[in-house]
Amino acid sequence: xxxxxxxxxxxxxxxxxxxxxxxxxxxxxxxxxxxxxxxxxxxxxxxxxxxxxxxxxxxxxxxxxxxxxxxxxxxxxxxxxxxxxxxxxxxxxxxxxxxxxxxxxxxxxxxxxxxxxxxxxxxxxxxxxxxxxxxxxxxxxxxxxxxxxxxxxxxxxxxxxxxxxxxxxxxxxxxxxxxxxxxxxxxxxxxxxxxxxxxxxxxxxxxxxxxxxxxxxxxxxx
Numbered sequence: 001x002x003x004x005x006x007x008x009x010x011x012x013x014x015x016x017x018x019x020x021x022x023x024x025x026x027x028x029x030x031x032x033x034x035x036x037x038x039x040x041x042x043x044x045x046x047x048x049x050x051x052x053x054x055x056x057x058x059x060x061x062x063x064x065x066x067x068x069x070x071x072x073x074x075x076x077x078x079x080x081x082x083x084x085x086x087x088x089x090x091x092x093x094x095x096x097x098x099x100x101x102x103x104x105x106x107x108x109x110x111x112x113x114x115x116x117x118x119x120x121x122x123x124x125x126x127x128x129x130x131x132x133x134x135x136x137x138x139x140x141x142x143x144x145x146x147x148x149x150x151x152x153x154x155x156x157x158x159x160x161x162x163x164x165x166x167x168x169x170x171x172x173x174x175x176x177x178x179x180x181x182x183x184x185x186x187x188x189x190x191x192x193x194x195x196x197x198x199x200x201x202x203x204x205x206x207x208x209x210x211x212x213x214x215x216x217x218x219x220x221x222x
Contacts, residue, residue, distance in 0.1 A: 002027045006062070006070045008053045008084060010037040013099060013120055014073035019044050029062065054083040060091055069095035078105055085114060134218050138204060148211050149177065154203040155221035164195035172217040174209030 003026045007018040010032035018030045018041060028045040032038050035050045042048040051058040053074065064070055070093050074081040081098065088096050089112075097116040100106040109117050123142065130140040130150070139151040158166055168174050180187035182202030190197075199205070207214060 003068045004066065005029070006031060006064055006067045007073065008032070008070065009073035009075060009081075009099075010034070010041060011073060011075050013075070014071065015041055017071055017073065022046070029064075029067070031062070054080050054087065056087045056090060059084075059087050064088060065092045065094075067093065069093075069097055071097045071099075073099040075099065075101065081105075082108070082112070085109065085112060089113065134222075136218070136222075142211075146211050147209065148214055149206065149208045150214060151180075151204055151206050152218065154179075154199045154201075154205050155218075157221045158199045158205075159201050159203075161199055162195065163193055163197050163199070166199070168207065168217070172209070172220075173213045174207050174217055177206040177208050180204040180206070 005021050005026050006029040007014050007021070008031045010018065010030055014032075015030075015037070018028050022028045022045045027047075029047040029049065030038065030041050030045045031049050031051060031053060033050065033052055038048045038050040049062060051062070053059065053072075070088055072081060072084050072088070074084060078101070085096060085098055095116065096114050097118060098109050098114045099118045099120065100109055101119070101121065106117050106119060126142050127140050130137045134152070136153045136155065137150055138153065141149045143149065163176060168176050176193060178189050179193050179197065179199070180203065181190045181200060182204075187204055207217070209217075
């Protein structure tokens with residue numbers, strides 16, 4: 001049985017999520033007040049509906065309580081976002097994922113009981129800042145409680161050494177998630193790295209830990 005999701009708010013962000021979910025085989029209902037936006041995505045999702053997302057009766061008619069999750073990405077009006085989230089909570093939607101623009105909106109949504117709050121603009125800003133200050137960093141995902149996951153080109157100081165010798169956990173208090181080994185046709189994940197795995201030139205390592213510990217690791221091995 002396919003997963004069922006609804007995406008409310010079909011701006012660039014909401015439309016991208018709706019299409020990606022549909023590409024992965026989910027049954028997606030795309031909702032927006034704009035008939036033009038609904039029409040533009042109608043062929044890419046299972047259902048596309050134009051309605052007022054602050055109207056409880058209109059939302060209830062779409063059986064949103066039966067969805068596995070509802071993504072709310074209304075960017076034009078935060079008041080409408082809050083009203084929509086409130087109505088979805090009243091309808092008993094299992095999982096609500098809301099987009100916040102800035103820390104104040106995030107805090108308000110969190111206090112409303114929305115545990116999954118997305119801040120794509122902040123994530124992009126963090127990624128760009130990380131890549132500019134640490135050119136070896138290819139990707140950075142900030143996590144709650146000052147943790148992060150980063151992909152970084154293997155520092156030259158680590159090339160030719162085993163994971164056991166490097167001692168990421170003991171020396172730096174960080175964990176290795178995986179290694180993308182460089183091959184002729186690009187980078188490939190080679191299963192779960194063991195202590196005898198050797199870091200090769202051109203490899204990319206993905207590590208997890210407190211931001212301060214990750215930064216210390218990068219500084220020491222730069």
